[in-house]
Amino acid sequence: MPSSEKETLATLEGVSRVYRTQYVETHALTDINLEINSGEFLVLTGPSGSGKTTLLSILGLMEPPSGGRLVIAGQEISGLDRKMRAQVRGQHIGFVFQFFHLIPDLSIEDNVALPMHYAGRPANEIRQRVSELLERLELAHRSSHLPVQLSGGQKQRAAIARALANRPKLILADEPTGNLDTETGNQVMDLFHQLHEEGHCICLVTHDLSHVKDADRHLKLQDGRIVA
Ligand code: ADP
Numbered sequence: 444m445p446s447s448e449k450e451t452l453a454t455l456e457g458v459s460r461v462y463r464t465q466y467v468e469t470h471a472l473t474d475i476n477l478e479i480n481s482g483e484f485l486v487l488t489g490p491s492g493s494g495k496t497t498l499l500s501i502l503g504l505m506e507p508p509s510g511g512r513l514v515i516a517g518q519e520i521s522g523l524d525r526k527m528r529a530q531v532r533g534q535h536i537g538f539v540f541q542f543f544h545l546i547p548d549l550s551i552e553d554n555v556a557l558p559m560h561y562a563g564r565p566a567n568e569i570r571q572r573v574s575e576l577l578e579r580l581e582l583a584h585r586s587s588h589l590p591v592q593l594s595g596g597q598k599q600r601a602a603i604a605r606a607l608a609n610r611p612k613l614i615l616a617d618e619p620t621g622n623l624d625t626e627t628g629n630q631v632m633d634l635f636h637q638l639h640e641e642g643h644c645i646c647l648v649t650h651d652l653s654h655v656k657d658a659d660r661h662l663k664l665q666d667g668r669i670v671a
C-alpha cells in the first residue's frame with residue numbers, strides 16, 4: 444500500500460490497565476504508547492503474563508483501559524457508551540483467538556454470519572458474503588456442521604472467516620496457532636500473510652519467534668510495558 448494512503452487505525456497514549464481484586468492490584472499494562480497504521484503487520488511477543496492479551500482486548504474494545512487515551516479509526520473511545528463501542532468494534536475490528544471461541548450450538552455458517560447480523564446487514568448480503576468466505580477458507584462443505592465436528596485447523600479457519608465478515612481493516616489475533624499442530628499453524632499463518640497482502644492490518648500475538656521474521660514491526664512486552 445503506498446504511504447500516501449496510510450491511515451492511523453489505532454492510537455494509544457499512556458494507556459494502562461489495572462486489575463483490582465480484594466487483596467491484590469495487578470498492573471497488567473503501564474504507559475503504553477502505540478500507533479498502528481493501516482496495512483501494517485505487527486507482531487507482539489512477550490513472556491506469559493506480560494500483558495499481550497490485555498493489550499489486544501483493549502485494542503479490540505473488549506475491555507476499557509484504566510487510564511490513558513484510545514482512538515480507533517479516528518473515534519475517541521472514552522466518550523462512547525457500550526453500544527457505540529460495539530458498533531466501532533463490529534465495523535473496524537476482527538478478532539481471532541487461540542481457542543477459536545466459536546459458538547458451539549451454531550453451525551459454521553451461522554457463526555460466520557454473526558458479526559453481519561449484529562451490524563444489521565440485509566439477509567441476502569449476509570448469505571452471499573458467508574458463502575464467499577466459506578468458499579475462500581475451504582469450508583463450504585462444512586457450512587452446516589457444528590464447531591465440534593471440525594478439526595482444529597478448520598475451526599480456526601471458520602473463526603478467521605467470522606473475523607473477516609464485516610471486512611475490518613484491523614485484525615487482532617491472540618496466539619491463533621497456539622492450539623494447532625505445526626503444519627496447520629503454518630497454513631493459518633499463510634492466510635494471515637495473504638490478508639496482509641490484501642491490505643488488512645494484522646496485529647498478531649505469538650510465542651513462535653519464526654512468525655517475527657515477516658512482520659513490519661515487532662513489539663516486545665514485559666511486565667506490562669513495551670520494552671522493544
Ligand atoms: P499474557 O497474554 O501476556 O499472558 P495477560 O494480558 O493475560 O498476559 O495478563 C497480564 C497480567 O494481568 C497477568 O498478571 C494476569 O494475571 C493479569 N490479568 C489478566 N486478566 C485478569 C483479570 N481478568 N483479573 C485479574 N488479573 C488479570
Ligand code: MG
Binds near residue numbers: 495496497
Ligand atoms: Mg495471553
